[in-house]
Amino acid sequence: MGNGLRIGRLFGIELRIDPSWLFIFVLISWSLTSLFATWHPSWAFGTSLLVALVAALLFFGSVLVHELAHSVVALAYGIPVRDITLHLFGGVSNIEREPPTPRAELLIAIVGPIASIGLGVAMVVASSILINLRAYDVGSAESLVSQLGPIETLLVWLGPVNIIVGVFNMIPGFPLDGGRVLRAVVWKITGSLDRATRIAGAAGQTVGWFFVAIGAAMALGLRVPIFGSGLTSGLWLALIGLFLRSVAVAHVRGAAMDRALANVDVDHLMRVQGAWVGPGMAVRDLVDDWFLRHDEPAYPVIENGVFVGIVSLDDLRKLRARDWETKTVGDVMTPRPALVVTTPGEPLSVAIRKLGTTGVGQLPALDEHGTLVGMLYERDVARWLQLRSQLVREREAAPRVRHA
Numbered sequence: 001m002g003n004g005l006r007i008g009r010l011f012g013i014e015l016r017i018d019p020s021w022l023f024i025f026v027l028i029s030w031s032l033t034s035l036f037a038t039w040h041p042s043w044a045f046g047t048s049l050l051v052a053l054v055a056a057l058l059f060f061g062s063v064l065v066h067e068l069a070h071s072v073v074a075l076a077y078g079i080p081v082r083d084i085t086l087h088l089f090g091g092v093s094n095i096e097r098e099p100p101t102p103r104a105e106l107l108i109a110i111v112g113p114i115a116s117i118g119l120g121v122a123m124v125v126a127s128s129i130l131i132n133l134r135a136y137d138v139g140s141a142e143s144l145v146s147q148l149g150p151i152e153t154l155l156v157w158l159g160p161v162n163i164i165v166g167v168f169n170m171i172p173g174f175p176l177d178g179g180r181v182l183r184a185v186v187w188k189i190t191g192s193l194d195r196a197t198r199i200a201g202a203a204g205q206t207v208g209w210f211f212v213a214i215g216a217a218m219a220l221g222l223r224v225p226i227f228g229s230g231l232t233s234g235l236w237l238a239l240i241g242l243f244l245r246s247v248a249v250a251h252v253r254g255a256a257m258d259r260a261l262a263n264v265d266v267d268h269l270m271r272v273q274g275a276w277v278g279p280g281m282a283v284r285d286l287v288d289d290w291f292l293r294h295d296e297p298a299y300p301v302i303e304n305g306v307f308v309g310i311v312s313l314d315d316l317r318k319l320r321a322r323d324w325e326t327k328t329v330g331d332v333m334t335p336r337p338a339l340v341v342t343t344p345g346e347p348l349s350v351a352i353r354k355l356g357t358t359g360v361g362q363l364p365a366l367d368e369h370g371t372l373v374g375m376l377y378e379r380d381v382a383r384w385l386q387l388r389s390q391l392v393r394e395r396e397a398a399p400r401v402r403h404a
Contacts (some may be wrong), residue, residue, distance in 0.1 A: 020087050040148070058154065073107055077108070079104075108130075109165075182197070193209065265345050266348055270342075279303050300364060300372055301330070311332060343366060
């Protein structure tokens with residue numbers, strides 16, 4: 001998933017919304033509007049809709065608290081957190097490297113479910129207190145619910161939902177928090193993070209396929225204990241299963257790549273020499289003399305010896321052809337503050353994740369003073385990985401000579 005829309009910053013962590021979040025927000029809001037209208041036949045449609053919108057926002061606020069709990073503990077262990085992104089299936093904390101110890105992995109993983117369950121219990125207790133204080137006429141559960149005001153309705157719905165989210169996340173399959181707890185335990189027992197990752201990843205794939213099977217059964221009309229039945233619910237559960245399975249596979253592959261890239265830093269592959277352009281150059285000259293005559297996807301922009309940005313083919317694609325005659329590089333470049341950057345000593349595995357998640361084709365490498373010292377290009381990394389994998393295959397295929 002991409003970076004999405006930035007909505008704020010907490011504890012130094014960027015908070016973002018993926019475009020897919022809008023779909024699930026609308027879906028939840030519409031479903032809750034129908035639910036609250038059923039709970040409260042006397043409410044006007046506008047009241048049900050307004051309470052539903054607030055409930056959906058508070059639910060995702062709870063998801064954000066869950067992810068912040070992960071991120072804050074990660075920061076306490078000195079692990080950088082790039083951002084937290086809300087998306088179609090909930091949220092994700094983009095923690096930039098693996099925890100240093102099994103204990104750190106366990107604490108980072110388990111604090112999220114604890115936060116969700118804690119929120120849920122607090123909301124259930126608050127709703128009970130409010131209901132008792134207002135002394136509702138309790139005849140049946142349906143009668144009691146129909147008398148609740150908007151605040152009690154929000155708490156009655158949000159409390160159990162947060163508890164369910166916390167419990168669901170403890171299912172022992174990666175990438176769920178329970179899968180990370182499993183990985184921490186296996187890591188502690190075996191002493192091998194690689195082995196623990198493979199086991200947790202396999203468990204995650206099993207859980208994903210299990211959800212797909214359960215979802216298919218529900219879609220076919222079978223009533224499954226706990227999950228219920230129905231086409232919509234079944235398809236949604238199956239989609240969640242496919243998502244969990246794909247993320248588990250991706251993480252296991254990513255862990256394998258991390259092993260291959262162990263002890264390889266950005267300065268092994270970055271270019272320390274190359275062309276650059278000035279911000280006053282006309283876009284027409286940039287196109288004719290640079291992009292058409294050379295095979296570079298982007299150029300650093302230097303002004304008076306200072307690195308001020310990058311101009312790329314993607315920047316030019318945003319322009320109309322007639323703007324090439326009037327615009328300068330400084331008008332179209334991506335300025336330094338908006339760039340995702342790397343450092344010469346940063347692990348190549350971390351830089352690769354930056355390239356993949358930001359959708360850019362290059363990263364400027366800056367030293368501790370902010371001076372440009374090199375450029376890391378995605379295609380150079382891809383070529384290096386291809387050559388490295390080819391060498392590994394050749395070594396594995398080569399006959400081994402046995403010595404007497």
